[in-house]
Amino acid sequence: MTKERLYLFDTTLRDGAQTSGIDFSVTEKVVIAELLDRLGVDYVEGGYPGANPTDTEFFSEKRTQKATFTAFGMTKRAGRSASNDPGLQQVLAASSDACCFVAKAWDYHVDVALGCTNEENLESIEDTVKSAVAAGKEAMIDCEHFFDGFKANPDYALACARTAYQAGARWVVLCDTNGGTLPDEVKAIVAKVREVVPGDHLGIHTHDDTGHAVANALAAVDAGVRQIQGTLNGIGERCGNANLITLIPTLMLKQPYADQLELSIAPAQLAEITQISNAFDEILNRSPNRHAPYVGASAFATKAGIHASAILKEPQTYEHVPPESVGNRRRVLVSDQAGKSNLLGELARLGITVEKSDPRLDRLLAEVKQKEADGYAYEAADASFELLARRTLGEVPRFFDVSSFRVMVERRFNAVGDLITISEAVVKVEIDGETRMSVAEGNGPVNALDMALRKDLGKYQTAIDGLELIDYKVRILNGGTGAVTRVLIESQDTRTHRRWFTIGVSSNIVDASFQALVDSINYTLLKANPA
């Protein structure tokens, strides 16, 4: 069977940039365009040249190697010719291979937002497409509010789509701008549109306002559409756009798509998708969603004891796709239900080989269980678990000892009468029999302690140069007087971009934080100086 070609259109840099809290610089846009080329999408929509200085500069040169570099714009204004519309001319003059113009497809919005007649809007669509083609560009039309428009006035919505196609648009894209359409409606409406535009000239643009952005995109593909618009990690206005990172594995690994469709992405590129998704979050400076389909850290993790041993036996009956196909990995979580086979699996993943009969394994299992009963949660703290395991196996040197610390927080009036709060920590560390004392101030007691701990570790100082605390979480277990505090710290090495979690538990929050901080330093040293 010949496969039909399905095209992927990424709008992270245009519609994704509408996400509240996101504001890309030109440099970031350049890096993201490279990432998209690496992923292998067909189109990269870079922004709206002329709309703001960032986008104008971004379009001063072509920014993709392989993908069709696409500029976004609006169809020409009514009442003037295309050549007389400076906004349109700026879009056409940008260094792009293709132009994607948004056009109204709901007669209500033609009237209220554009203030022109339905006929004038159709003329705008036609003239805009023709002038883009004349300028040597691949032309496409985003039909805004297409589905709501179709429900209000099907003939007019169809007229917009047909006009764009007949004028020479390579793609006519049906947009669910408000995000409220459900999959069955998408299918039914696409079927109607195919009577005026062939499926291999139709695109779909969906939003996640009912949690159906991905399902709606696939419903449109089921109905014959052959271009999907979406964004990296589903960023976008309100609830986000269709998530290409979720869609691509489904299209490549699942039926009927895998057999029927051909994508521009090779299996080797698919195997990088987890890394690409994480790299994008890195650029956004946010923690990746652990529960993201396919690429989340928990996507192939299980906590259930009964399942755990069975999964190790026959993973394909518990996993809907092989984790390595998307560059992710299986995680069988250590938890209080953990058995020995669980533990062996986790150790193997960390590259630690132990015989099942090794008595150290029983000691480790007992220790994990005791610690988890005390409130530790190793499933959330990989690095602390690895330290515990390697320590029990005798593989972790005693890099340093903290013989004492003291933290002081004082709120008082300063010399000029302002109320200030200062935090100061003193730490006494022993390294190779030598005592080092450090003092530091910080934003708070934990920060002061962190600063003091890392101020002078002697011969280890360069090894912890890149260490950075990026997140800090506190949870009280069993509220009330018997309360125990659990602290989870996320650290990263700014040189390798490796991230890890460490944990501390104590009735005293500073003590719990101290444990997690010390684990994080030890983990850095262990990775820098493998035993």
Added chain:
Amino acid sequence: MTKERLYLFDTTLRDGAQTSGIDFSVTEKVVIAELLDRLGVDYVEGGYPGANPTDTEFFSEKRTQKATFTAFGMTKRAGRSASNDPGLQQVLAASSDACCFVAKAWDYHVDVALGCTNEENLESIEDTVKSAVAAGKEAMIDCEHFFDGFKANPDYALACARTAYQAGARWVVLCDTNGGTLPDEVKAIVAKVREVVPGDHLGIHTHDDTGHAVANALAAVDAGVRQIQGTLNGIGERCGNANLITLIPTLMLKQPYADQLELSIAPAQLAEITQISNAFDEILNRSPNRHAPYVGASAFATKAGIHASAILKEPQTYEHVPPESVGNRRRVLVSDQAGKSNLLGELARLGITVEKSDPRLDRLLAEVKQKEADGYAYEAADASFELLARRTLGEVPRFFDVSSFRVMVERRFNAVGDLITISEAVVKVEIDGETRMSVAEGNGPVNALDMALRKDLGKYQTAIDGLELIDYKVRILNGGTGAVTRVLIESQDTRTHRRWFTIGVSSNIVDASFQALVDSINYTLLKANPA
């Protein structure tokens, strides 16, 4: 047209508890069960009595007022009778109205995981259902791996479903355990199942491994299923379960569901769903997802300049549902008007009446906006909001002033050579021009500070006798160097059982905690000595 009844089955406390990093205490389970009753779901599955001490204690009494309180368990083991299976007996003995038993429906798993014959598994299903019915329970069967099992051996999967139904199960639930099934497959397979079990006895249980948990649940409803299993905010193993918070608004507000189906949830309860979703995240001590469908802070927000003014003109053409129907609100970045009426509503809720033209209202609005920009979240801290409001309106006396405090945490070896950590706080308080100094030790710096603060408040001492800190949550906003710490404290008055939340924000965790502690004391005094 008569509407058909659709039942909502919540498994937050059972399947949701499989989420990595989630570990509910009995107290948390009780609070969540109350939340679910407030939302109005039909079934609350509370856990697996007998599997662990938490769940056993949770099922020592009925924990719901309205919802059918449901215990989870496994079908009886092969080779013994139901009355001889202690695990099953423990489930039946729990204080529940209903029991939901998981049964294998994939012959492969019957063989490999259970190690029994297909016939024995059918007998287990039959006996288990019958003994639950005989024990006076509403019985249901979760058919594990139903869709994958059906694809491997449709006859056997159907035999499992039919056996459960014929034995008297009120519900036979089709589980997409691995989460890899797509909507069209769900529809096709449900159609086959309906040949052996009527739709009003069928449930659907989906996971989000391809981003289709919600779409698959609706696809099953389209195919005639009349019970949906899901969780609050979609928590659950791997990528999570079907999100009831997303499904409920779609079912109640969108066609064809709104016209065809009847839910247990009233429109007034739907209007609380945003608050319930946020309250649940508060319990989990995590930030709500701003981009969540319907309930996210950004779900009805727009950044696009061109849209913004049009939205204010005719919101319904830009919003797929009215935000207030789900208790959310429109956020258009130009509107102060919305803020003011919002604020008036909040004040009215606290019993504070202010004229819309009162200039103090503008001052309060400006202050709330400033504070929220700084990181305060008054939505989660009623008591701090009330204090701020009444203070701006001049209704809160200055009960006491803390002129300074000092907190010290020290880890050192004690006289007998044990490593100990001690926390000590000194507080200087001014009341009616008189200075009082107190010192106290505590479990940690915040506890010490709390003890010292409450040690000697002179004439107010009896008023704060019943005050007790019951929960303490910390969140870091904007990770990295510009990090700000937000502390949320839950307090209660042991005499009145009233509970309230206060908040503090600072770059220093002790300072933030101090603010929340002082707010809590002031709130107690305000309630004891109304102005």
